Amino acid sequence: MTGLKPETRGWLEATGFTVGDDALWLAALTHGSMGEKDDYERLEFLGDRVLGLSIAHWLYERSEAPEGKLAQRLNAIVSREMCATVARGIGLSEHMRISKQARADGGTDSDNILGDVMESLLGAQFLDNGFAAARDLVHQLWRPALESGAGESKHPKSALQEWAAGNRRKPPEYEVVERSGPDHAAQFTVRVKVHKVGEATATANSKGEAEKAAAKEFMEKFG
Incomplete structure (x- = not known):
């Protein structure tokens, strides 16, 4: 596995991530199609929980809504589609490590892959910098969704x-x-x-x- 490219490190830090362990962040950006020992899957599992708790905390602090309505908003804000929207907003696709074949198959614009890698980066932020830093970054990156009332109006x-x-x-x-x-x-x-x-x-x-x-x-x- 090669090292983290300077432009990728610069992008991560400009986005708000704090990069310490290069190998951790490289794995967070690596798709399984690369065939490398470490890819984003385990970090995505962790980041999914970091995201959920961070958003739940935000909603609890800022809303008097009952549990059912909180759950409705949480589900919308942590959805795969919303994660992919945030990923596109920060230009994530340019920095993912993905095979030529997966790229040709549309992997860099897949909601599933973009959403997974977005969550894996949150997992890396948590491991490298602790929960408070990860939570604060979630609140920053998801602020447009949180303030737009996503999940409030549904069929x-x-x-x-x-x-x-x-x-x-x-x-x-x-x-x-x-x-x-x-x-x-x-x-x-x-x-x-x-x-x-x-x-x-x-x-x-x-x-x-x-x-x-x-x-x-x-x-x-x-x-």
């Missing part, structure tokens, strides 16, 4: 699904309890239930819209 059914998961409840169950009117102007009444929480009903001119309205009604009553 009602998605929001209810995540609320149930965040509150350790069974998934919501939808049931058409009534269908009325002629085919060209049918009305559907749907009931949604979450076990040991409650239920809500709504009526609309399609099953999907009735489910959406019922989920919205449920979140307004119980969310």
Whole structure:
């Protein structure tokens, strides 16, 4: 394994990382396609947890929202897509060590790979500099997502699904309890239930819209 290139070190430090152990940061930027002993996978595992705790801490400190809504925002902000967005914003793809074949296959613009390497760099920051330094950098790099309200507005059914998961409840169950009117102007009444929480009903001119309205009604009553 070669050493860290001066331009890569300069980029890392300009981004906010503090580089001590060269080998650690080289591994964080190395894709498995390079066939080297150390790649980013183990660091990505660690960085994923560093990211989750850092964002959870930020949300807890700055929001009075209940657990379910905190979980909904957390899931959106630490998603693979958001990690890839942050990675693109700092120009990560130019510094990844990836094989020519994987590069030709679009690896440098893959949400999965960019997201994984972004997390691996957070793992390296944690190991080299401690949790406080890693957390502060997460807050800096993810600030646009945190301040944009990412994860606050969702399709009602998605929001209810995540609320149930965040509150350790069974998934919501939808049931058409009534269908009325002629085919060209049918009305559907749907009931949604979450076990040991409650239920809500709504009526609309399609099953999907009735489910959406019922989920919205449920979140307004119980969310």
